[in-house]
Amino acid sequence: MSEDEIAPVARTVTIQDVARLAGVSTATVSRAIALPDRVAEATREAVFSAIRETGYTPNAAARSLRAKATRMVLVLLPGLGNSFFTPVLDALEEVFSSQGYGVLVGYARQSRSRETHYARLIRGGQVDGVLVITGNVPRDEEFVAVPETVPISLMFSDIPGTDQFSVFDVDNRLASATLVRHLIAEGHRRIAHIFGPEGSTESEERLLGYRDAHAEAGLQVDDALVWRGAGNFDFVSGDRAAAFYLSAAERPTAVFAAADEIALGFMRGLKNHGVSVPDDVSVVGFDDTEYAEHYDPALTTMRQPRTELGRLAAADLLRRMMAKGETLPRTHLRLPCELIIRESVRRL
Amino acid sequence: MSEDEIAPVARTVTIQDVARLAGVSTATVSRAIALPDRVAEATREAVFSAIRETGYTPNAAARSLRAKATRMVLVLLPGLGNSFFTPVLDALEEVFSSQGYGVLVGYARQSRSRETHYARLIRGGQVDGVLVITGNVPRDEEFVAVPETVPISLMFSDIPGTDQFSVFDVDNRLASATLVRHLIAEGHRRIAHIFGPEGSTESEERLLGYRDAHAEAGLQVDDALVWRGAGNFDFVSGDRAAAFYLSAAERPTAVFAAADEIALGFMRGLKNHGVSVPDDVSVVGFDDTEYAEHYDPALTTMRQPRTELGRLAAADLLRRMMAKGETLPRTHLRLPCELIIRESVRRL
DNA sequence: CGAATTCTTGTAATCGATTACATCTACTGT
DNA sequence: ACAGTAGATGTAATCGATTACAAGAATTCG
Structure with a gap:
């Protein structure tokens, strides 16, 4: 007192x-x-x-210096604008912090200086491990030597042609095929696809799945119904894609959007022009983000096990970081997706 | 080759x-x-x-040890489940990483061990500054001594009774009053309020604003229309609040939800019972998250300048961290909100 | 031309914790 | 009772970079 x-x-x-x-x-x-x-x-x-x-x-710095370990991991995202990442980050933080690790977040896309910044962080021994989400390993010259220094794992997207990273993802191709197969089973024959961001593996895989389901059913894909150039996995892209629908020579009865946010934006765009879902056109998305369930109409989509994948990837990275010295063989874990049927598809 | x-x-x-x-x-x-x-x-x-x-x-550790600075900041959130934070985090990362600072994220709520973990991070000199978002400074005994060590700023929520932190927020009371005043101007007289999480300053302030607007207009607040116990700033809480509406002795003509996500969940819950917005009841939210604009009906709400507040808070913290040694006087920055009128309110 | 000044570089202490090695004490067993 | 072993603690080197201080070289100026 x-x-x-x-x-x-x-x-x-x-x-x-x-x-x-x-x-x-x-x-x-x-x-x-x-x-x-x-x-x-x-x-x-x-x-x-x-x-x-x-x-x-x-003092952490003194400890790190001696121990040659910082108890920090870096999570690189293409940006947080998309709500897709929030449960992933949640899961990662949960696992890492429970083991006394700190979680550093970074957005690698777009800026070259950003990439350099994060490459330095890694090479400077500032982090013990790295999780790259959705395929954006900085292809910086400096960066190439890195995997030998600290373990790096990829989530949601593989990088074709390398096998130096562990990968935690889903079978996008198979999942997309399942989704389109569902539309076909509901009687749809003319199905459009809103393509995701150009240059992403997921986008390509989802398109392949779309084609697979058509081929299986003996259906011809009308290339005019593969709508490219929408942009990112976001609302705006979906909204923009509505124009493709409205101006189609022969309108599709169903649309498979490469992501939920695109699907939501698309439905909203349609609504502004008096087109109703699912009465006039059926829509399916991909991911099963929180909003898919609560939107009106609730969206039929393919659920990616984001939280679980996050937990497993974190646990695996933890294991690698502990195994200081010897390099464990890379892990490639693929978790199954689940078809979630809601209200946005009408049976024909 | x-x-x-x-x-x-x-x-x-x-x-x-x-x-x-x-x-x-x-x-x-x-x-x-x-x-x-x-x-x-x-x-x-x-x-x-x-x-x-x-x-x-x-080597970063060696450098930090000597320089007594780590070029890291810690951002403490109550959780990332809510999309409210994504633009904030985006802005913070942008500013900090452009100045060569790394951004550590942590979720302080709920777990005691988590709090200790982050308190240690701070006390161990592992970060040069801290940003606490929405009032969750660990009230840990260990933590109390901290502000003297590194600068700590608060975002979106002040802590009553202290003036040791810099604060970046909005006038929740005033903004809420404006929102309710709008409802009144549109002819509504019986307006309910879905209260936010218990114990949060924002929730209390928003309720005060709701009362202010009533008082100004000479309207009596019916306490049965202040719906407490909904829970968090999320969908589920809104969905749950739909029950209050449905079971109300005399139904309100408009509802002010303490957050957009609550409003969205509420509208969805109503829809499941055949109640239509805005025809049967008008709804307004608070925050103006991405989904408010794209929902159907698009939500009338109060926009918080999240990105701008994030940038300014980051810049201010940066300034404090640079000013090693002398303690700058605390900043209290309040940015104005903006009423965004969309489709969820009907004129009576 | 010599003294004063400015440049350039090296030597060694320092930041704070960890840990190999050495030392000392206290037991154990025969 | 004494060698041998286990247990507890201290001494000092170490991690890798920064920086105060010193010293040597080069330049300037009266």
């Missing part, structure tokens, strides 16, 4: 201070913390009480 | 290696990097070519 009980001005307290107060050497303090049973009972008590009294917290 | 051009096995290359190769001391290498014009032209060249040849990147 009295004036002198106010906390003293925060001067950085080091292991030296604790050692002095406890009347032992710094080595003993360090041991008392890291290997408590290598230290005599009484000494341990003395050290811990000195720690409490001083409010000592080990 | 030939075999021996393959990159050599990555052994950590240190400043020593560069110095040796360039035929200078480590001090000179360090200077060549940090203060290029304090070094002779020829030497500088030699150093840089040695750096290129070895692929040297300075």
Whole structure:
């Protein structure tokens, strides 16, 4: 209560201070913390009480320098604009922080200087592991040498032609085929596809699945119904794609959008022109983000197990980071997707 | 092209290696990097070519240890489940990474061990600054001493009774009043409020604004129309609140939800019971998240300048972190909100 | 031409924790 | 009672970069 009980001005307290107060050497303090049973009972008590009294917290930089490990992982995303990533990041943070790791986020796309920044972070030993989400490993010259330094894993998207990364994804092709097969089973014959971002593996795979389902059913794909150039996995792209529908020579009865957000934007765009879903046209998306379920109409889509994939990828990376020195063989984990049927498809 | 051009096995290359190769001391290498014009032209060249040849990147831990700065900031969120945060995080990452800072994300709520984890991160000098979003400063005993160590700023929510943090927010009370005033102007007299999460400053402020608008207009607030206990700023809470509407003795003609996600969930819940917005009841939200615009009906809401607030908060924190030593007076920045009129309100 | 000044570079201490090795004490077993 | 072993602790080197200080070389100026 009295004036002198106010906390003293925060001067950085080091292991030296604790050692002095406890009347032992710094080595003993360090041991008392890291290997408590290598230290005599009484000494341990003395050290811990000195720690409490001083409010000592080990300096992370000093520790990292010696241990050559930072207990930090870097998660590289193409951007957070899309709600697709939030459960993934949630899961990652949960697993990593529970093991005492910090999660650094970065958006690698677009800016060259950004890429360099993150490449440096990795090469400077600032992180113990890296998770690259959706295929955007900086193809920086500097970066190429990296996988030897720290483990790097890929999520949701493989990089064709390399096998140096562990991969955690789904079979986009198969899942898309299943989705389109569902439309066909509901009686649709004229099905359009809103293609995702150009240059992404997922986009290509989803298109292949779309074709597969057509081929299986003996249906011809009308190339005029593969709508490219919409842009990203976002609303705006979907909204823009509505124009393709409206101006189609012969309108499709169903549309497979490469992502939920595209599907939602598309439906909204249609609505502005008086076209109703699913009465006039059926729509399916991909991902099963939170909004798919709550939109009106609720969206039929293909669920990607985002949280689970996040947990598993994190656990795997953790294992690799622990295995300092030897390189474990790469993991390629593919989890199944699930068809979620809601209200946006009408049986013909 | 030939075999021996393959990159050599990555052994950590240190400043020593560069110095040796360039035929200078480590001090000179360090200077060549940090203060290029304090070094002779020829030497500088030699150093840089040695750096290129070895692929040297300075070790971050060593640097941090000496410099007592890590170039990392911690962003604490209550969770990422809500899309409200994505543009904020986007803006923060943009500003910080452009200045060479890394962004660590953490979810402080719920778990005690999590809090300790992040408190340690801060006290261990692992970050140079902290941004706490929506009022969740760990009230940990350990934490209380922290603000003296590194600058901490609050976003979107003040902590009553303290003035040790800088704050970046909006006037929730005023904005809510404006929103409700709009409903009143549109002819509504019986207006319900879906209260946000208990214990959050924002929730309380928004309720006050709701009352203010009523008082101004000489309207009596019917306490049965303040629906508490919905839960979080999310869909489920809104969906749950639909039950309050349906079971109301005398139904309101308009509903002010404490957040967009709540409003969306509410509308969806209503729809399942055949109640239509805005024909049967008008709805307004708060925040103006991406989905508000694209939902059907598009939501009338109060826009919070999330991106701008993020940029400004980041810039301010950056300034504080640079000003090592002296403590700058705290900033309290309040940005205006904007009423966004869409389709979810009907004029009575 | 010699003194004063400016440039350039090197030597070595430092940041704070960890840990190999050495030392000392206290047991154990014969 | 004494060698041998286990247990507890201290000493000092180490991780990799930065930087105060010193010293030597080059330049300027009266």
